[in-house]
Amino acid sequence: MYSRIITCKIDPSRIQEFRAALNGEFLPRIQSQPGFVDNIEALDIATGEFCCNTLWNSKADVENYDNGLFKEVSAALGPVMIEAPTVRTLPVENSSVHKVAAGKAA
Secondary structure (H helix, E strand, C coil): CEEEEEEEEECHHHHHHHHHHHHHHHHHHHHCCCCEEEEEEEECCCCCEEEEEEEECCHHHHHHHHHCHHHHHHHHHHHHEEEEEEEEEEECCCECCCCECCCCCC
16 A cells, blocks of 8 residues: 655645635545545645545556546646645555554555
């Protein structure tokens, strides 16, 4: 299993617009991507700091998302961001919810 971590800064005056687009338009499409497992989002509405952690079955699943739908998501949400997103992908080390034992994920 792989974790894809995105951090960025959203314009605080455009948080509702960001939420509507991400959760209303894009999240259902992201969840339907092959290999998608889970999505966890954190957002500080005062500063606009946003972090999204998606979990994927394989590195190939992450790469397919990166090369496809993510480009559309990033382009559509770019105007509400005040800092471009940073993206990191790491093998999951441990997850009690998803029954991944330490060191056994990838």
